[in-house]
Amino acid sequence: MSRSYLRLPGFRPNLSTDRDLEVDTGSISARVDNPIFEKLTEEIAKSDPSLQIEFSARSLDSPLDVFGDPKPKIGLWFKNGAWRFNPNVLCPTPGAEKVRFSFHHHSLPSLIFEDVTIISVLHSFPLEFTESGGVYPNPEWVKIYRKIEVHQPKEVIIHSTPNPFGFRKIEDWTDITNDTPSDTQIDSLKSCYLVRIGGLRILPFSRGFLPRRWSAKRWDIGEYIPPDVDIFDMTALDSLWLRYSPNISEEFEMEYKERIEIYRAMVQFCERDFLMESDCSDPRCHLCIASRGFEGKTRMLTYVRHLQRLKSADSDDSASLISVIPFRLRPVFLSAAMIGHIWEPAIFDKHSYPYGPFMDWTRRTPRFCQEITVPRGGLFYCNTENLIPVWDEPTLMKTHKGWTCGVPLRMLFWDKGSREGQKVVVNWMGVSK
Amino acid sequence: MDGGKQVSWEAPLYEPPSNLEEDVPDELRNKPFAMMHEIIRQTVKRLSEDTVKTIWVSKRAQKIMLNSPGFNLLRRSLLSSESGLRELRVEVNDLIYHNFSLPKVPNSRKLISSHNLLRISEDCDWYICRDKRTLEELKIDFGEVIVLEHNKVDLRLVRPNPKQKQTAVDWHSLLESHRETPEPLQFIQSVWDENSSNQEHDVPSDLLRHYHSTVQRDKIGLDRRIRQSFEKNPPLDGWPTTKAILIEDKNAGIAYGLAYNPSQNYSWATEGWSISRWKIDDQVWPEEPEIRHIGSVNGVPVSDLGPIYDIMRALRCCCSKVNLEGAIGSNTIGWDLPYSAKSRQHTTHHSYWLEVARALYACQRIPVEVTVSMTRELLRRTGWEVIN
Numbered sequence: 021m022s023r024s025y026l027r028l029p030g031f032r033p034n035l036s037t038d039r040d041l042e043v044d045t046g047s048i049s050a051r052v053d054n055p056i057f058e059k060l061t062e063e064i065a066k067s068d069p070s071l072q073i074e075f076s077a078r079s080l081d082s083p084l085d086v087f088g089d090p091k092p093k094i095g096l097w098f099k100n101g102a103w104r105f106n107p108n109v110l111c112p113t114p115g116a117e118k119v120r121f122s123f124h125h126h127s128l129p130s131l132i133f134e135d136v137t138i139i140s141v142l143h144s145f146p147l148e149f150t151e152s153g154g155v156y157p158n159p160e161w162v163k164i165y166r167k168i169e170v171h172q173p174k175e176v177i178i179h180s181t182p183n184p185f186g187f188r189k190i191e192d193w194t195d196i197t198n199d200t201p202s203d204t205q206i207d208s209l210k211s212c213y214l215v216r217i218g219g220l221r222i223l224p225f226s227r228g229f230l231p232r233r234w235s236a237k238r239w240d241i242g243e244y245i246p247p248d249v250d251i252f253d254m255t256a257l258d259s260l261w262l263r264y265s266p267n268i269s270e271e272f273e274m275e276y277k278e279r280i281e282i283y284r285a286m287v288q289f290c291e292r293d294f295l296m297e298s299d300c301s302d303p304r305c306h307l308c309i310a311s312r313g314f315e316g317k318t319r320m321l322t323y324v325r326h327l328q329r330l331k332s333a334d335s336d337d338s339a340s341l342i343s344v345i346p347f348r349l350r351p352v353f354l355s356a357a358m359i360g361h362i363w364e365p366a367i368f369d370k371h372s373y374p375y376g377p378f379m380d381w382t383r384r385t386p387r388f389c390q391e392i393t394v395p396r397g398g399l400f401y402c403n404t405e406n407l408i409p410v411w412d413e414p415t416l417m418k419t420h421k422g423w424t425c426g427v428p429l430r431m432l433f434w435d436k437g438s439r440e441g442q443k444v445v446v447n448w449m450g451v452s453k
Numbered sequence: 454m455d456g457g458k459q460v461s462w463e464a465p466l467y468e469p470p471s472n473l474e475e476d477v478p479d480e481l482r483n484k485p486f487a488m489m490h491e492i493i494r495q496t497v498k499r500l501s502e503d504t505v506k507t508i509w510v511s512k513r514a515q516k517i518m519l520n521s522p523g524f525n526l527l528r529r530s531l532l533s534s535e536s537g538l539r540e541l542r543v544e545v546n547d548l549i550y551h552n553f554s555l556p557k558v559p560n561s562r563k564l565i566s567s568h569n570l571l572r573i574s575e576d577c578d579w580y581i582c583r584d585k586r587t588l589e590e591l592k593i594d595f596g597e598v599i600v601l602e603h604n605k606v607d608l609r610l611v612r613p614n615p616k617q618k619q620t621a622v623d624w625h626s627l628l629e630s631h632r633e634t635p636e637p638l639q640f641i642q643s644v645w646d647e648n649s650s651n652q653e654h655d656v657p658s659d660l661l662r663h664y665h666s667t668v669q670r671d672k673i674g675l676d677r678r679i680r681q682s683f684e685k686n687p688p689l690d691g692w693p694t695t696k697a698i699l700i701e702d703k704n705a706g707i708a709y710g711l712a713y714n715p716s717q718n719y720s721w722a723t724e725g726w727s728i729s730r731w732k733i734d735d736q737v738w739p740e741e742p743e744i745r746h747i748g749s750v751n752g753v754p755v756s757d758l759g760p761i762y763d764i765m766r767a768l769r770c771c772c773s774k775v776n777l778e779g780a781i782g783s784n785t786i787g788w789d790l791p792y793s794a795k796s797r798q799h800t801t802h803h804s805y806w807l808e809v810a811r812a813l814y815a816c817q818r819i820p821v822e823v824t825v826s827m828t829r830e831l832l833r834r835t836g837w838e839v840i841n
Contacts, residue, residue, distance in 0.1 A: 023637070023700075023838065025771035026708050026733065028663070030688070030696030033738045067667040067772050127772065129699075129708070129731075129739050 027127045029060055035134040043107040045140045046163070052096065052103040054134055057123050061098060064125050073098075074124040077105050079117055096121070111140040157197070169197045478588060480600040485530035487600050487607035489548050492517045493555070494587045497564055504561040511546050518545070553583035553800060568594075570613055570621035573813070574823045579610040580621055581809075603812035604784055606805065610816075624809075625830065629801045631751050632759060632791040634836040637767035641700050641709045644750055644764065645728050651746040653727060658741050660687060661712040663697030663729065664765055669773045671765065671789050675720055675758055678765065683713065692741055699731055699739075700771045706733045711764050712744065722758045723748075763791065770836035777839050780807070781814050781828050790835050803831050 035056055043050045061073060078093040096105045103121075111117040117140065122133040157168040171194060481488045496513040497505055518527060531544040549555055553569075555562035564585055571581040579599065582591060588609070591598045595611035602608075613621065634640040666682035688695040699708035710729045717725035729742040750760035766789045790803035799805055807828065814824040832839055 023771040026699040026701045028697040
C-alpha cells in the first residue's frame with residue numbers, strides 16, 4: 021500500500037533573488053549556498069530517510085555551449101549539510117552563466133528552483149607578456165583549456181581609415197603559439213593577438229587599446245574591468261555594476277570628471293540625435309543605424325527620460341551620478357570612461373549618423389582620434405530581447421538599433437541563420453580583427 | 454478534611470494498620486491501579502441496580518482505599534508528594550470512569566451485571582475479563598487469574614472453558630468504529646463531499662493556516678498542535694507560500710489539506726476548521742484552494758475535536774509509516790490513535806487498546822504474535838501503514 025502526499029514548504033517555488041555565485045574557474049566543487057534548499061532537505065529527511073531528492077542544475081542562457089554541444093544538466097550532491105555542484109561543467113570558461121538550480125522531491129507539488137548567476141572568475145589573462153614585450157599563453161589557462169592558440173597579425177595595424185562601422189579586418193595572421201616569447205616581440209603597444217581556445221573561441225587581445233600612461237599600471241595592478249566579466253552583464257547585474265564602477269572612478273580619478281563630461285555630452289547628443297531624422301531613407305540599409313528605425317520609439321523615449329533625469333542629477337557627486345545611470349546606458353558610460361580614444365567618423369557620412377554629433381561636439385579630435393578602432397559590432401544597447409549580432413562575412417553587421425561608441429570586452433555571436441547553432445565568444449580588448 | 458482543603462501528605466493524616474499489608478493478594482502486589490480498580494469493584498459488588506451514581510462510587514471507594522492495606526502504595530502511585538485529597542479524588546474518579554466494569558451513562562455509571570469476556574485472538578486461550586466480578590470471584594469461576602498492569606492500564610486475564618467462551622466477544626467490538634480511518638484519502642474525500650454545502654467564499658485563502666506536521670508522533674492536545682504544526686503567522690506571501698501537508702489523489706490531480714481560520718475559535722471545533730482542496734499540476738505550483746467548512750464528519754455534527762484529530766491523523770498517515778516494534782515497545786501514547794481530548798484512556802478508544810497491547814506484550818504467558826497482531830490491527834484501522 022503506498023500513499024501519496026504533498027508538501028507546501030512555506031515559500032514560493034521560485035527562490036530567485038538575483039544572486040551571484042562566484043566560483044573559481046576550473047574548480048570542480050562549489051556550494052549552492054541556499055539555506056532554504058538545505059532546510060527543506062532536512063525537513064524531507066525526517067519523513068523520508070531514503071532522501072531521494074532530485075537536485076540538478078542547468079544553464080539558462082542557451083541550450084548549447086560555446087562549442088555547439090548541448091549543455092549538460094548536472095546532478096548535485098549533499099555533503100556536510102550543504103548542496104554542492106561542479107561549476108566546471110556549467111561554466112568551464114571565465115564569464116557569467118545563468119543557471120537554474122532545481123530541487124524536487126516526490127512529496128512536493130512541483131519543482132522548487134533558484135536562478136543564479138554563476139560568475140566564473142579566473143584572475144588572470146589568457147596571455148602573459150614578458151618585460152620585453154614578448155607574449156606567451158598563460159600556463160593557468162593552458163591547464164584549463166589544454167591548448168591555447170595565439171596568432172599575431174603579420175603587419176602592424178594602423179587604423180587610419182576605418183569603415184563607417186569603425187572596424188577593419190586584419191587579413192593575415194601568423195600562428196605564434198609555439199614561438200618563444202622573445203620571438204614574438206614586436207611593437208607591443210600596437211600589437212594585437214588572436215587567441216583561439218578549443219579551435220573556436222576567438223579572443224582578439226591587445227595591449228594597445230589603453231592610453232599609454234595607463235597601460236603599465238594596468239598590467240601591474242590587474243584589470244579594473246576583468247576580462248572575465250561581460251560588459252553586457254553589467255547592464256543587468258547590479259552587483260557587478262556596483263562592484264566595478266567604483267574601481268573605475270578610483271582608477272581614473274584624474275580623468276574622471278572629464279569623462280563624466282564626455283558622457284554627459286554624449287547623453288545630450290544622443291538625445292538630440294534621437295529627435296533628428298536620418299538622411300538615409302533605405303529601410304533595408306544594413307549599414308545605416310539610424311535608418312533601421314527605432315522600433316518602438318516609446319522605448320527610446322524612456323531612455324531619453326532616463327538621460328534627462330541623469331542630467332538633472334548633481335554632477336559633483338560622482339558616486340551618485342554613477343548610481344543613477346540606467347542599466348541600458350551603463351556600457352556606454354563604461355566605454356566612455358575607459359577609452360579615451362574615440363574614433364572620429366566621417367561626420368557627413370549619412371550612415372554613421374550616431375557618431376557624428378558626438379565627436380562634432382567635442383571638437384577635440386586630435387586627442388580622441390587616436391589609433392583605436394571601435395571594434396566590430398561596436399556597442400549596442402540591450403533591448404528586451406537578447407542581443408544577437410550576426411556574423412556576416414566579411415564584416416560583422418549590427419542587427420540591433422543603437423550607436424557605437426565604445427569597446428565591449430566580451431561579446432557573444434551566433435552564426436547567421438543558425439541562432440541556436442555555433443556560438444562564438446569574442447573578448448574584445450580593443451583592436452578589431 | 455473533606456471540604457476541598459489542601460492537605461499535605463508530608464504530615465500523615467492516616468496510616469493504615471501495618472499488619473494489613475500482608476492481606477494484599479499476590480496478584481495485586483505492586484499494581485496500584487489494579488488494586489484501585491479492585492477496590493471499586495468491591496465497592497459496587499453487592500449492588501443489584503443497573504446503574505450507580507458516580508459520586509457514590511467515588512466516596513465509597515475512597516473510604517475503602519483509606520482503610521486498604523495498600524494505601525501508602527496507592528498514594529505514592531496516584532499522587533505526587535505535594536498533592537492533597539482533592540487530587541486523590543480526581544484520580545479516583547478518573548479510574549472509575551475508565552473501569553471496564555463501569556461504562557458511562559448520563560449522570561451515572563452502568564454496572565455490567567452479566568459476565569463479560571473479551572476475546573484477544575482465536576489463537577489465544579486467555580480472555581480479558583471486563584465485568585464487576587472481584588478477583589476472589591474470578592478465581593472461583595476460572596481458577597487462575599493473571600492481573601497485568603502497564604502504564605495505568607490494568608487487565609485481568611482468565612482462561613474460560615468452551616461454554617464460558619460462548620459469551621465472549623472480540624476486543625475490537627468495543628472500539629469507536631466511526632473514528633476509524635483505514636483509508637485516509639477516502640476519509641478526507643468523504644469529509645469534503647459531506648460538507649459540500651459549506652463552501653466558503655468569503656474566507657481569504659491567505660488568512661488560513663494549514664496543518665503541516667509530517668512526523669509520526671504528534672503532540673497530544675490541541676494547543677501544542679496549534680503551536681507546533683500550524684504557522685504562527687499568516688503566510689508571508691499569501692496562500693502560495695503557506696506551509697502545508699496535503700493528501701494527494703494522484704489519479705484526479707487533487708490534494709486536500711486541513712486549514713483553520715485563526716480569527717475564529719478553533720478550539721470549539723465547530724468553528725474555524727476547514728478542508729482545503731488543491732488542484733495539482735506537476736509543472737506549476739498548485740492553484741488557489743477551494744475551502745469548505747467542516748460541519749459534520751461521517752454524518753455526525755462536529756461537536757468536539759475528535760474528528761479534527763482524525764483528519765490530522767489521516768494527513769500524517771500518508772507521509773509516514775509506523776515501525777511496529779517501536780509502537781509496541783514505546784511507553785508513550787505513541788502514534789496518534791483516536792483518544793479523548795479530556796482523558797487519554799477511554800476503553801473505547803484505540804489509544805487505550807494500544808496500551809492494552811503493550812501490557813500483553815510484557816506478559817510472558819501471552820504469545821508475542823498475538824500482541825503484534827493486535828497492534829497491527831489497531832494501526833490498520835486508524836490508517837497507519839506498518840513497515841514491519
